[in-house]
Amino acid sequence: MGKVKVITTxxxxxxxxxxxxxxxxxDDTAHPTHPPTPGASSSPSETRPSDRAENxxxxxxxxxxxxxxxxxxxxxxxxSGNQEMEIRGGIKAGSxxxxxxxxxxGKLTVSVEPVGLSFPLECVDGEVxxxxxxxxxxxxxxxxxxxxxxxSRVRWxxxxxx
Numbered sequence: 001m002g003k004v005k006v007i008t009t010x011x012x013x014x015x016x017x018x019x020x021x022x023x024x025x026x027d028d029t030a031h032p033t034h035p036p037t038p039g040a041s042s043s044p045s046e047t048r049p050s051d052r053a054e055n056x057x058x059x060x061x062x063x064x065x066x067x068x069x070x071x072x073x074x075x076x077x078x079x080s081g082n083q084e085m086e087i088r089g090g091i092k093a094g095s096x097x098x099x100x101x102x103x104x105x106g107k108l109t110v111s112v113e114p115v116g117l118s119f120p121l122e123c124v125d126g127e128v129x130x131x132x133x134x135x136x137x138x139x140x141x142x143x144x145x146x147x148x149x150x151x152s153r154v155r156w157x158x159x160x161x162x
Contacts, residue, residue, distance in 0.1 A: 059128045060157070065099035067161040074146055074160040080104075081152045085160070087144035091115065092162055096135045098146065099159045103128045106151040110158070113145050123154045 059065070064077040074085040087096075091114075102108045102123035111118040115137065123129050146160050 059101050059130045061101050061103045061128060061155040062157070064157045065101055065130070065132075065159045067097060067099065067159050070095070070097065070161040072159055072161045075158065076148075077157040078155065079148070079157065080150065080155050082147070082149050084145055084147045085158075087146060087160060091137060091141040091144035093137055093140050095162060096137055097159075097161045098133045098135075099131075099161075100148075100156065101128050101130045101158075102150065102154055102156040104151075104154040106154045108148060108150040108154055108156055111147040111149070113147065114141055114143070123150070123156070 062078045064075045073088045076083060076085060096112070098110060098112065100108065100110055100121055102121055103125075104123050105125045106123055108121045108123055109118060110121070110133075112135070115135065117135060119131075119133060121129060121131050146158065148156060148158060150156055
């Protein structure tokens with residue numbers, strides 16, 4: 001099978017994010033790329049950036065995030081708890097985008113199979129946390145699924161596109 005290249009892009013949603021714990025459990029490999037945090041310094045007195053995405057004005061969990069370009073292949077809004085979605089048409093070589101918004105106290109985890117990618121998103125009460133990830137896939141897979149695991153107190157919305 002081909003290799004998986006992960007590109008983490010915060011600019012689309014204007015969010016600063018970190019993806020600690022990105023994992024690959026399949027033969028494919030995933031390599032997260034983190035853009036520098038604006039204003040970050042190597043000074044030891046600087047405060048470390050949060051391990052969760054920041055609030056993005058205008059984002060919501062009652063509507064699915066808007067895909068900046070391409071075709072939507074899976075989408076859910078105003079969900080809570082765990083859910084698995086089929087990627088319509090399977091996974092194709094090229095870019096696969098995953099946009100997630102969440103609200104409520106707890107950690108949400110998104111897994112993309114069979115590529116073996118998993119990433120967390122820390123959600124908080126009173127605001128919407130957002131993240132955008134893009135995978136550059138080297139080969140097609142006949143089937144693909146996106147699994148969201150979250151506590152029932154966390155509301156979330158997701159859009160997957162290519």
